[in-house]
Amino acid sequence: MQTDEKKMYVLDTNVLLHEPLAFLSFEEHDVIIPMTVLEELDHIKDRKKDVSRDARVAIRSLEGILHNATPEQMIDGVALPSTSVDTRAQNGKLIIVNDHLFAEEISGLPGNENDHRIINSAVHLQNQHPDVKVVLVTKDINMRLKAKGAGLKFVEDYRTDQLIDDISLLSSGYKKFSGDFWQTVGQCKSDQDGRELHHTVTKDLIGEVFINEYLIDETGHFAARVESFTDTDVTLLDLGHERLMSRMAWGVRPKNIYQAMAMNALLDTHMDLVILTGPAGCGKTLLALACALELVIEQGIYDKVIVTRNTPEIAESIGYLPGTEEEKMAPWLAAITDSLEVLHKSDQNPVSSRNYIMEKANIQFKSVNFMRGRSIQNAIVILDESQNLTAAQLKTIITRCGEGTKLICSGNLAQIDSNYLTPVTSGLTYLVERFKNFEGSATVNLNGVVRSRLAAFAEENL
Numbered sequence: 001m002q003t004d005e006k007k008m009y010v011l012d013t014n015v016l017l018h019e020p021l022a023f024l025s026f027e028e029h030d031v032i033i034p035m036t037v038l039e040e041l042d043h044i045k046d047r048k049k050d051v052s053r054d055a056r057v058a059i060r061s062l063e064g065i066l067h068n069a070t071p072e073q074m075i076d077g078v079a080l081p082s083t084s085v086d087t088r089a090q091n092g093k094l095i096i097v098n099d100h101l102f103a104e105e106i107s108g109l110p111g112n113e114n115d116h117r118i119i120n121s122a123v124h125l126q127n128q129h130p131d132v133k134v135v136l137v138t139k140d141i142n143m144r145l146k147a148k149g150a151g152l153k154f155v156e157d158y159r160t161d162q163l164i165d166d167i168s169l170l171s172s173g174y175k176k177f178s179g180d181f182w183q184t185v186g187q188c189k190s191d192q193d194g195r196e197l198h199h200t201v202t203k204d205l206i207g208e209v210f211i212n213e214y215l216i217d218e219t220g221h222f223a224a225r226v227e228s229f230t231d232t233d234v235t236l237l238d239l240g241h242e243r244l245m246s247r248m249a250w251g252v253r254p255k256n257i258y259q260a261m262a263m264n265a266l267l268d269t270h271m272d273l274v275i276l277t278g279p280a281g282c283g284k285t286l287l288a289l290a291c292a293l294e295l296v297i298e299q300g301i302y303d304k305v306i307v308t309r310n311t312p313e314i315a316e317s318i319g320y321l322p323g324t325e326e327e328k329m330a331p332w333l334a335a336i337t338d339s340l341e342v343l344h345k346s347d348q349n350p351v352s353s354r355n356y357i358m359e360k361a362n363i364q365f366k367s368v369n370f371m372r373g374r375s376i377q378n379a380i381v382i383l384d385e386s387q388n389l390t391a392a393q394l395k396t397i398i399t400r401c402g403e404g405t406k407l408i409c410s411g412n413l414a415q416i417d418s419n420y421l422t423p424v425t426s427g428l429t430y431l432v433e434r435f436k437n438f439e440g441s442a443t444v445n446l447n448g449v450v451r452s453r454l455a456a457f458a459e460e461n462l
Contacts, residue, residue: 005133008032010122012138013040013114015158017051018390018425020058022158023080029092030077033062034099034121036114054392065094097121115140119147126152139425159425170413170423171432173275173443174214174261175206181217197238198227206234212271212442214261216241223257225264225442239264249294250343252286258446259283265442266291266408269301272401275432276410278446281455284410285384286339287446292380292408293343296361302380302406304362307336308397309384335384336365368397378404387411387428388418394427 007029015022016037023031038059045055069078077093099121119136126134135154136147144155177184189200206215213226215236223244224236244260247253249267254260258278265274266287276284292305337354344353357363368389383389383397386409394409401407409431413423423429435441 006030007133007135008125008129010034010118010125010134010136011037012118012136012140012143013037013044014139015137016041016058017044017054018139018158019392020054021061023062023094026080026092030095031080031092032095032097032121032125034097034118036099036117036121038062038096040114062094066096097125099124115143115146119143119150119152122147122152123150170277170429171210171213171436171443172277172445172447173432174216174258174445175209177215177217177222179217180219181215181222199224199236199238200233201236203229203232203234209234210436211439212265214239214264214442214444216257216261220257223261249287250290250298252290252343254287255283258444259287262287262444262446263291265444267294268442269295269406271440271442272406273398273435273438273441274406274408275428275435275441275443276408276446277413277428277432277443279414280412281452282446284412284446285335285382286342288382288384288408288410289336289339290343292382293357293361295380295406297357302378302404304364304379305382306364306366306376306379307382307384308366308368310368310386310388310393336363336382368393374400375402376400376405377402379406381405381407383407383409385411385415386431387413387416387423387426388421389427390418390421391427391430394431 007026008031009026009029010032011023013036019025023033041055041059045052045059065080066074066078074096077095080091080094082091099117102121102124104120118138122134122136125132133154134152135156136144136152137156137158138144138147139158144157147155185201185205188202191198191200203209209226209229211226211228215224215226216222221241223239223241225239227235227237229235241257244257244264245254247260247263247267249263254263259282262274262276262283265271274288276288278284289305292302296302296305340354340357341350344350344357347353381397381401383394386394388411389397398407409428411426411428413426413428416423416426421427432443436443
């Protein structure tokens with residue numbers, strides 16, 4: 001957003017709910033907050049929903065800048081705090097405008113709609129300041145369409161927190177080479193360290209890599225993981241395609257190389273964070289649960305399994321369900337109990353086996369809302385359906401993980417239910433990109449539906 005042209009950015013309410021400090025991201029440009037936005041924040045802050053916290057943070061942050069301002073200064077604008085290291089940079093201003101006083105600039109749109117009042121204020125400023133670029137910033141796609149239809153020249157999504165421009169650029173966690181990998185590499189330095197075999201190859205042959213990225217080839221004979229790299233060389237841990245495919249956890253074997261790579265990361269106790277992405281039916285939840293039971297019950301490395309997920313309108317609807325917190329969470333965590341039954345379907349009584357394993361592995365169902373303030377020690381945390389969480393919500397959960405805790409995040413970016421999130425702005429996407437270079441994390445995109453041919457056809461054609 002750094003240009004010589006001075007701009008005015010009119011912020012919609014959903015931008016401040018998505019990122020409460022968003023008004024600090026526009027550097028030397030002026031930020032306009034219509035009175036209608038403050039009214040909407042005021043109504044939202046007392047709701048019994050997670051979004052109310054974001055509304056309160058936004059209100060407190062605005063008050064922190066405007067608390068000493070006079071009414072005249074509020075209209076003229078209060079200088080925004082500098083976020084630039086350049087001391088010569090001129091800061092923009094934060095301006096509160098009373099859009100209720102603006103004449104109706106848009107004919108044909110009802111004036112009592114909040115969205116229309118915000119659009120009207122942007123159009124009014126555009127007419128009032130023809131020499132300034134006035135931009136309406138909103139996460140609402142339909143509002144962007146209506147604003148353009150109303151004559152507003154510049155409408156944008158809030159993209160400051162986007163690390164990629166297109167979901168196709170999101171890292172899959174592995175790199176697949178055409179043909180035979182060793183035919184491409186030729187000679188390389190290899191070292192045996194106990195049972196582990198390491199290869200050091202020239203970086204030019206592989207290209208850009210990140211730590212713990214998996215490497216496979218089309219022949220189905222090569223599989224490795226990036227251990228370390230420099231500007232010139234890459235050190236690979238040889239995993240072996242056949243060894244990967246022969247791994248087993250709680251009676252489950254991988255059905256394809258993608259599941260095998262995921263299982264390798266899940267069973268590796270040095271991996272504090274494992275991110276599993278992929279379409280419905282690719283085995284994310286089943287693999288996470290099988291590996292968690294293997295590590296907790298069979299190997300005894302962790303003490304318990306905590307399963308949590310984002311639950312739409314959980315704060316309002318959970319109270320009306322009977323029973324304990326675990327019983328209240330059961331409708332949203334049916335995928336976990338279904339997976340447990342699948343893992344024990346050959347038992348004489350799968351339901352009894354499921355209940356026994358839930359008690360033996362100390363599996364606890366928790367709401368995301370109640371994760372804040374906790375410190376989880378020596379446990380495996382499975383965060384299911386994480387594509388519906390924002391980056392801030394994911395940070396809240398990750399920072400709860402104490403010593404000896406392993407976090408497994410799974411999600412399908414094609415199944416986002418939130419009104420304010422898209423695949424590129426989802427917290428899951430943010431997590432994948434931010435943790436690419438963290439030595440204690442691994443990402444695997446489970447490319448391929450293994451649920452059934454019906455599910456595979458539906459994923460591709462519906």
